[in-house]
Amino acid sequence: MTPRLFLDAELAAGSAVGLDADRAHYLRDVLRLGAGREVRLFNGRDGEWRAVVDAVGKRAVTLRLVARSRAPAPEPDLWLCFAPVKKARLDFIAEKATELGVSVLQPVMTARTIVERVNLDRLCANAVEAAEQTERLSVPEVRAPLALDKLLSAWPADRHLLLADETGGGRPVADVLATLDAAARAAPWAVLTGPEGGFARAELDAVGRLPTVHAVGLGPRILRADTAALAALAIWQAMIGDWRRATPRRWPDYATTQDA
């Protein structure tokens, strides 16, 4: 597979882009790409571009843009609002939510959230790496943590909210999503998941007062916070999001010499 990098730079035919030190190191010392080798670039705005390595120096690597390989295309408008959890599981949420196509990663501080600080740089780095790997054209926006009451008081009137209600108070998730009207299906959405200890009752009541909330159950087993987030996102994508469209066959990119 041709290496694929997210770059926050203008991408246009014929232009040259320089890589920052980390990316230069990765291409030169990890992938060992020399001049003339191909990479793919995306910036979240201009689709995906083919580029070739132009010059490899001790400090800098320069790429020359060749042609656009994928046109810009919108991705679902789906936020993940989640109570942050401890390190490995937080990395995991950022990676998986990016693969599952969220547009925003919004940490939410709740009564029983144990984690006090969120390393936003690390969250961003996980999102970028996953976006590169998962062939997205964008990287989710990583927002600063918000207290749940602040999130709710500023909640956009048109954004529907899938609340993972671990108390069993919600209807089965597939029932809820299968019976939405057309306006709800076309609306922007968010998934909200709580911390390992669950939401406090007063918090669930407050979330329940949003006019666009849908409290759902995710089955009879107790799910960890990261599992609930992932499961809700996957089901939303399958039933409401862009997994409903057939995906073109990927053989030309996929086939390898092992395929004989």
Add this chain to the structure above:
Amino acid sequence: MTPRLFLDAELAAGSAVGLDADRAHYLRDVLRLGAGREVRLFNGRDGEWRAVVDAVGKRAVTLRLVARSRAPAPEPDLWLCFAPVKKARLDFIAEKATELGVSVLQPVMTARTIVERVNLDRLCANAVEAAEQTERLSVPEVRAPLALDKLLSAWPADRHLLLADETGGGRPVADVLATLDAAARAAPWAVLTGPEGGFARAELDAVGRLPTVHAVGLGPRILRADTAALAALAIWQAMIGDWRRATPRRWPDYATTQDA
């Protein structure tokens, strides 16, 4: 929450059970439970039982069974057949698949599987820990790795197979599951996911010859092997499995003093 342990022992009112060294250490030295403290036990056959700590010794801990707290109940007959991946992601698959209610964890060796050996003890330990945490009444059966052709040649005639087809050759997963007939919905099932490099074309063709296979697409993004496994399991549970039933409210167990 009352600690919850899986024990491969008969569970019946009044009987006493001794813990193995690991479990004894966990109760005595990690949880610091003394005589009279309550635990919950399950063995995969007899439901869930309340027990109290009877005696705590240097080497042994004995529990006395009090009463059954949950009757035995069947769980969905859902296998996860998956190409093993590297350590942290394999731990993750075992944990998440257990939370998502699989009955069997079946590693499958495919043409592009890079991992050569699977640590079955580790897979079992992850499944047990997740089963304890997720409030299951059973632990998934962990099977020894099988080559894909062996798995297919012994495939049970009545077991339906959801194939995560990363080539884009499958129909959208929600379409496939929403249009199954009653016999297929009631059948035993399995989910099959490939290694990071995907299935070889000949492998997909061979799987496709099973009469009960359903090749599905999981959206336009490239999912890691662990993400594909989780996503497929969550969607199956939501649309076909036991997430379709409403779950009773769990407040009595859930409320804590933080809830005031």
